[in-house]
Amino acid sequence: MAFLIISLIIMLIGLLRLKINKRSIIGGIFLASGLILSLASLFFELLNLIYLYLPSGDFATLIIAYGILPLIFLLVCGYFIFNSKTMRTKEGKSATAKLSALFGLNLLIAFPALFMLFTFSTKTIPQIIWYILLYILLIDIILCFLFAAYILYSWMSQMIPLQKKIDYIIILGSGVRSEEVPPLLKSRLDKGIEYYQKNPTAKFVVSGGQGADEPVSEAFAMRKYLHSQNIPNHQILFEDKFTTTYENMLFSKRIINEDWSDKEMPPSIIFSTNNYHVLRGSLYAQRVKLKAQGVGGTHSTLFLTYGLNS
Structure with missing residues (x-):
């Protein structure tokens, strides 16, 4: 019960932080x-x-108490591993398509390794090696947890659609392999078109340059679409x-300021990216x-490293 109270306090801290600053990534992760x-x-x-209430040693008790949690853990790891096949189908043989499987494999190795480490005493293996392994595994698990919290809040923040009038829709670019x-x-x-249909006077800002391995600029491909x-x-x-996302935000702002005619009233602006990237994009917009x-478009998985499209 004490752990539950602490968890609820962490949620409350996140809510209070978000009330002060709705773009706070710290508040979102706390929540x-x-x-x-x-x-x-x-x-x-x-x-x-x-x-407590089922007979001790009863087969059903053993299954429920000692079987459910490992089963849930294996199902979660299996989801991420096999989901990489879906990502490869939709994104091709890119590095991002493998990240889901890598995350699942990491969880599948890190947690059992941590439990195994605790079965060994410092007399079995050298003490310094035991502590180094413990430190590495704990850091790995903590980072996985924080990233899972980041992804969860990214998803939560997209559940309520925007209802206000929109003047500009910025589309952040990602890699292209053709036109x-x-x-x-x-x-x-x-996702941008979805909001455009509700705001037919809104203008799109397609943003993204041409990489060394791209046949056309991202903005060109987006405009064509x-x-x-x-x-x-x-x-x-x-x-x-x-x-980069920072440059896209900076120069999209300049383009909008030059195009906006009503200088006394600020325009209403949204940017469209993918759900896992919204919070990071918000931080750049703030900068x-x-x-x-x-607003976030859906993807084959909620898990995807947010840095690869920066």
Whole structure:
């Protein structure tokens, strides 16, 4: 029960932080971490009640108390490992397509390794090696937990759609292999189009330069896709010189400021990226003093490293 109370306090700290600053990644991680820990605490409390009230040594008790948790753990690891096949289908043989499997394998190795380490005493293996292994495994598990909390809050933050009038829709770029947009980038564009259909006077800002291994700029491929979806050219603002999320935000802000006619009233702006990337994009928007809210397109998995598309 004490662990549950601590978890709820962590959630409360996150909520208070988000009330002060809705873009706070720290607040979001605290909120999601508290939620995860609260659910885990309730799960263990349930197991404890089952263990107390079912006959000791009963087969059903053993299965529930000692079988459910490992089974859930294996199912989670299996989901991430086999989900990489879906990602390869949608994204091709890229590094990002392998990350889901790597995450699942990491969990599958790290947790059993930590339990095995505790079965060995410092007399079995040298003390310094025991402590080094313990430190490495704990850091690995903590980082996995924090990233899971980040992903969970990214998903939570996208559950409520924006209802306000929108003047500009920034589409953040990602890698292209041809003039056609890949599924990852298409999901960002489709999310932007979803909001455009509710705000037909809004303008798109397609943002993304041409990498050394790309046949055209990301912005060019996005504009071509928007044309195919019957978006008129005069409602597409084009920026194809810069390649990082920070530069995209900075120069999209300049383009919007030059295009916006009502200088007394600030425009309403959103940026469209993928759900795992929204919080990171919000931090860059904050850095360049761009008042924009992020919306996330769906992807084959909620897990994907957010740094590869920066």
